[in-house]
Amino acid sequence: MHSLDTVVDLSRWQFAATVLYHFIFVPLTLGLSMLLATIETVYVITGRAIYRQMTLFWSKLFAINFALGVATGLTMEFQFGTNWSTYSHYVGDIFGAPLAIEGLMAFFLESTMVGLMLFGWGKLSRGKHLLVTYMVALGSNLSALWILIANGYMQSPVGSTFNxxxxxxxxxxxxxxxFNPDAQAKFVHTSIAGYLTAAMFVLGISAFYMLRKRHIELAKRSFRVAALFGIFASIAVICLGDALGFINGADQPTKLAAMEGLWKTAPAPAGFNLIAWPNQAEQKNEFELQIPYLLTPLVTHSFTESIPGVDALEKQAAQRIRNGIPALVALKTLREHPNDAAALAQFNAHKADLGYARLVQRYAPDVSNATGAQIQKAAADSIPPVAPVFWSFRIMVAAAFLMLGFLILAVNYSLRGTIVDKRWFLKVAPWMIPVPFIANEAGWLVAELGRQPWTVYEQLPTWISASTHSVGYMIFSLTGFVLLYSIFIVIEMYLMVKYIRLGPDDDGHGATESATQPRVSQWSEA
Incomplete structure (x- = not known):
């Protein structure tokens, strides 16, 4: 059992590492594609060369990020077959459909249009090139949609049954x-988080140019577009985060309890733990700074609905384990005697709790003889790791409000035309670039750690989902992936810094161009 646990843990670490690396690139791709479409729209409408120059410049950085995102994303998906074969077998009929659609429809659409967008200048008319840029944005967002539909099933399995x-x-x-509510809410929340990421990225680089008095016209206009784009995105991401929290509170009460460090079921309206130090072993918070009466209206949108704590959720899990054991026993009989009507009737009566019975199977392979202590231990496993989920959630929320405050100032200074004079603000702006990336990673940790101990919530436990590799193989594989992806990050940073320092091809002044035959840029010629 120790070896199996180690293999599962290493498989989880490998998948987490590859996804966290990949998720550095994805939000920026989503956001920059929409920003590019916005800026190029202004260029097509006004015909002003500065907006064409802006589109060309930000396209370079988009292309670098897109290429690295593709490289990290492809290997990530192969892990479902290599490291999670039991999971792939168990839900492949469902999970495979959105992944296949993402690959065939969204990814190929996006990749094809990216090539036309980058190298179509001078070959396509303004209108056609703008259409291509919008298709890149559409492809990027469709790709995210189908991936999050697949993930939404893992969070809230709907539209399926066990055969x-x-x-x-x-x-x-x-x-x-x-149309899984979890998937749709997560898609909108994740996409808009990407728009916010791109806005902060463009703001920081534009501020860098203004500080050094380079490419001032491009920087000022890019700053204004990104500030306006970002202020709406920041408000939306906070509001939609609340909607997603409301859905998760109903579908995954264990995740909610972990997010809020809620060990005991408190009478409504419960207080919100602003800061706490959760102790999972003793099921209490060592320290907490609480805002009274705030949690219940935040989570339930009412003042009277109670929120179950870990104590109530563990008792509920223990009962569901006991109720699911007959289903697992009947399933064993059906494997040997598929036509056993009594076993089938027993299975159907208890199948809703089959997944919970698999939790205790980790400690009692013969679940029909599971002891009370083993059931209680399995019930404790149904609660995710509270401290990491609790703090990841607060980091994400704090980052969102920090960006909102920053963007309010950015919009104010930009619209007043005083941004170039606010050197203290321009010095802060580049340091704000990592903030949305930190928030994105923290949000992913909340979503995925908060789902534990399940690969598919309440259906398939993580401990049973992994492939039967050796520990040595997993260590080698994990080490290789971490090294490879670290190299990708270094390449990304080197190329980004290089092209940011080089800046745009020119200052965009005095350019003459045909409405249907724009000048071919150095980027296109390369």
Missing amino acids: PATMRMELTSFSNLV
Whole structure:
């Protein structure tokens, strides 16, 4: 069992490492594609060369980020087959559909249009090139949509049922899978977080140019577009984060309890733990700074609805484990005697809690003889790691409000035309570039750590989902991926810094161009 636990832990670390690396690139791709479409729209409408120059310059940085995002994303998806074969077998009929659509429809659309966008200057008319840029943005967002539909099923499995004959989950409603409230809320929240990431990225680089009195016209206009783009995105991401929290509170109460460090079920309206130090072993907070009465209206949008704490959720899990054991016993009988009507009836009566019975299977392979202590231990496993989820959530929220305050000032200074004179603000702006990336990574940790101990919530435990590799193989594989992806990050940073220092091809003054035959840039000629 120790070896199995180690393999599962190493598989989780490898997947977490690859996703966290990949998720550095994804939000910036989503946001920059929309910003590029916005800036090029202004160029097509006004015909002003400065906006064309802006589009060309930010396209360079988009291309670098896109290439590294593709390189890290492809290997990530292969891990479902290599390291999580049980998971792939169990839910492949469902999970494979959105991944296939993402690859065939969104990814190829995005990749094809990126090539046309980068090298189509001088070959396409303004209108056609603008259409291509919008198709890049559409492809990027469609790609995110299908990935998050797949992830949404892991968070809130809908539109499927377990077939005891095949021992697999099978799709029963594609529309329920696509319109899963968790998936749709997460898609909008993640996409807008990407827009905010791109806005902060453009603001920081534009401020860098203004500080050094280089490319002033491009920097001022880029700053204004990004500030306006970002202020709306920051407000939206906070509001939609609240909506996603409301959905998670209903669908995943264990995640909510971890996010709020809520060990005991408190009478409504419960207080909000602004700061706390959770102790999972003793199921208490060593220290907490609480705002009274705030949590209940935040989470339930009411003042009277109670929020279950870890104590109530563990008792509920223990009961569901006991209720699911007959289903797992019946399933074993059905494997040997598929036509056993009594076993099938027993399975159908208890199948809703089959996943919970698999939790205790970790400690009692023969679940029919599971002891009370083993059931209680499995019930404790149903609670995710509270401290990492609690603090990741607060880092994400604090970063969101920090960016909102920063963007309010950015919009104010930009619209008043005083931004060039606010050197203290310009010095702060480049240091704000990492903030949305930190928030994005923290949000991913909340979503994925908060789902534990499940790969598919309440259906398939993580401990049973991994492939049967050796510990040595997993160490080698994990080390290789971390080294490779670290090299990718170094390449990304080197190329970004190089082209930011080089700046745009020219200052955009005095350019003459045909409305249908724009000048070919150095980037296109390269």
